[in-house]
Amino acid sequence: MSVDAKTKIARRAAREIQAGQVINLGIGIPTLIPSFLPPDLPLTMHSENGIVGAGTISAPGKADRNLIDAGGTYITVVPGASFCDSALSFSLVRGGRLDVSFLGALEVSQQGDLANWIIPGKFAPGIGGAMELAQKARRLIITTTHATRKGEPKILRSCTLPLTARACVDLIITELAVISVQPDGLVLEEIAAETELEIVLQLTEAPLVVGAALKRF
């Protein structure tokens, strides 16, 4: 995936965040989101390892050996941050206090099912916080390339891989499109400035209803 694609996805994803929200950023593309947020936007960033109020990546030479995010990156915290144990950290997620979770995907289905944790026989590093984040965030936004490296659709009629959670996805943001998950299927809300509707439809296995006011992003 090109840096441009990642950047494009992260920049668009940043626009989904509203002032005052509690958000969690999964590994990969979601970690790029903060650079596209207005610097004065009041937010609470949650990290699964017990941080409520995570900040930015630590400045060169300023890494604190006791302060990493759930991906292992040395970070800072913002004023008003607090630390908690892993139980309370996930109480926040499962208890309904996480407004938005951003996660990557291997597959997303038209029902909003997500598969992103295991490829049986190939990739099985464990579960981590993904299931809880996917299943319990008030809003789940998937940031992913539209297709695999081989050009195969990731947005499918049904997931073929074991699920992370069923009917959990609210919005899918790719380098080509912004797609919302509605009760009766997927709605194409926006397409990228440099693409064509036909390309998006071709790279999407699941049926897409083209939104009434299709926008460019």
Next chain:
Amino acid sequence: MSVDAKTKIARRAAREIQAGQVINLGIGIPTLIPSFLPPDLPLTMHSENGIVGAGTISAPGKADRNLIDAGGTYITVVPGASFCDSALSFSLVRGGRLDVSFLGALEVSQQGDLANWIIPGKFAPGIGGAMELAQKARRLIITTTHATRKGEPKILRSCTLPLTARACVDLIITELAVISVQPDGLVLEEIAAETELEIVLQLTEAPLVVGAALKRF
């Protein structure tokens, strides 16, 4: 119950406490125990409302509005004390970290069953911490008058009242006797200096095996 009886029970109960133990004192007679402890005995007193390291009753005029024990009495804490929430406080009890719990009783059976929380239709103020303390303390010592005010035995073949916990009692200390609960029944370990064996047996409904080395206390 006379002040003398309570004092006698509390004084004898104090001798069951060993250095370094974590103990919980129920309301009533157990609260009198600390006055009979060696002042330098290192102990950790637990109070259900979230105190690990409770101290003594607060000095006159020194009551702290934020510092009571589970019985509502204003107290102090010792050096090394900590405060916790009600969940962690009972984790200590149920998780097996409470060495000795002292509780009062309405009835105790020869199997070590305890009834002390309800008299159906007459006395039903709730449960509080009694069930957890009775069921989960590593050692449960009952401090109680030997008989009711009407002179009826409280140490019975079987409890007639709803149980607090089954087979939980390790030792019964009354103003007349010290009785241990053994796998095959109750053993009379000690009798009070000013009583007679016959009186103890008469006021005890459950069969008592008289210990090989019956002591006076």
Next chain:
Amino acid sequence: MIDKTISAQQAIAPVTDGQSVMVGGFGVPGTPFLLIEALLAKGVSELTLIKNEANEAGLGVSKLIEAGRVRRLITSHLGLNATVIGLMNSGAIGVEFFPQGILAEKIRAGGAGLLAIVSDIGIDTILRNDKQLLRCGDRDGIVEPALRADIALVHAAKADRAGNLVYEKSARNFNPLMATAADLVIAEAEQVVEIGELAPDEIHTPGAFVDRVVAIEELLPAYGVLHHHVR
């Protein structure tokens, strides 16, 4: 900056008849008397109240109960409140008792988004009657459903404007648990400080759990020492 501070009256405004309300505190310490007064003044009724005890007659949540605002009370022990025991015995309110630590765990489980906990507390007692039982390995357990409420009223010693809370001494008790277990969490605090003034390692409840913060301008007499408990 996030600022959740609000007046007690405004904070309590969303509460409606028939809702469930968790109230922190164990005796006087940690009881949010100011918020209780605001709730009393608002006049909602048919409440389900969840609190360790019912304070004492004429004090705290007992005032709500005595005023007929409470339909049902979920609690652990009422030993210090003969008035409420009387209302229970007369059938004026329904009361459900739980072992104190199990009540705490049920509330905590509600906050943790669990469905239930399974414990063996009371397994050999009448508490097992009418409960869902579950075989766990070689032991029987009682299934206790998680407990959440519409509203939680908690008391803190300190809060910042983002809702981070610090409790003091034995006033902590049920407050941090309830602060996670309701759809609308209202915290009153004896001192409200600016964001960044509380040490991140010393915060007991992260602000993300708290919706509204009410500064206690002046402590009501109810917060003081109860002289009949001074020995």
Next chain:
Amino acid sequence: MIDKTISAQQAIAPVTDGQSVMVGGFGVPGTPFLLIEALLAKGVSELTLIKNEANEAGLGVSKLIEAGRVRRLITSHLGLNATVIGLMNSGAIGVEFFPQGILAEKIRAGGAGLLAIVSDIGIDTILRNDKQLLRCGDRDGIVEPALRADIALVHAAKADRAGNLVYEKSARNFNPLMATAADLVIAEAEQVVEIGELAPDEIHTPGAFVDRVVAIEELLPAYGVLHHHVR
């Protein structure tokens, strides 16, 4: 006065082959490297290890696993340790994965003397296979048994001689949970202070949960910043 301080070697002495050992930490922060080294030096094997992850190759618990001391690993994610994933795939160790917060809850439940928790996490996934299910109201839950261990190894920033513990920043993670959930709880601390020096409201783990305290005389390099994670 109570004094639980002891050397790392003596602290670890009771551990025997085949025991279960919980180890705190999430990545480097909070991992008790000194106690792990003592355990490695003692040479026990056939261990069941319980840890959020397996550190990284050549570091922390990964050294125990690489040395063949671990029969079974109960964990959440091994994404940063290809070596251990290889040992898992080759069948050299058995690995059981849980969702991270569910692993935390299972350990916490062990410490809280519960039999199990019931959650809906993973209920629509392959995780429900082979699990005990329970109907809770109108929802299906997965019954997750409480998890305890013979030994817990935890890392604290500060301890007093009575075992009261204070953790720092993101080094808290699983440590306070594991400190309640084992028969023998061993804490290492970067600083050991006298009893009474820690503020009672700021202690994260009451000393009553902790059996042994090991002072870290000098921080091993393992405790330092992992330069390949600096961005």
